[in-house]
Amino acid sequence: MGTFADEARMAGNSERDRALIIAYVESTPEPPPLGPRGIHTSGCPRCRNTMWGQRDRDGRSISVCARCGFVKEADGGLS
Known part of the structure; x- marks a missing residue:
């Protein structure tokens, strides 16, 4: 877990809140490197x-699923 999760442990007002925040952080995939x-x-x-927006080898906009690896053309989010 990263710094966010460490801070989240202290942010919740109850054990339940902290558990929910930590579960969210652990189940959220890391994004690809931030581009321009x-x-x-x-x-x-x-x-x-x-699914994270990325570029394929030919420079086309694609979205790649962080869990199952499914790839599709991006919905116009990258220009």
Whole structure:
């Protein structure tokens, strides 16, 4: 877990709050390296997890699922 999770442990007012925050952090995938266009996300149609906007080798905008690896053309989020 990263710094956010460490801070989240102290932020909650109850054990339940802290557990919910930590569970969220642990289940949220890390984004790809931040590029000049920022971070773009969408939902995966297969597993409903986070898809990160990226560029393929040819420079086309794609979205890649952090969980199952499904790839699709980006929804216009990257220009």
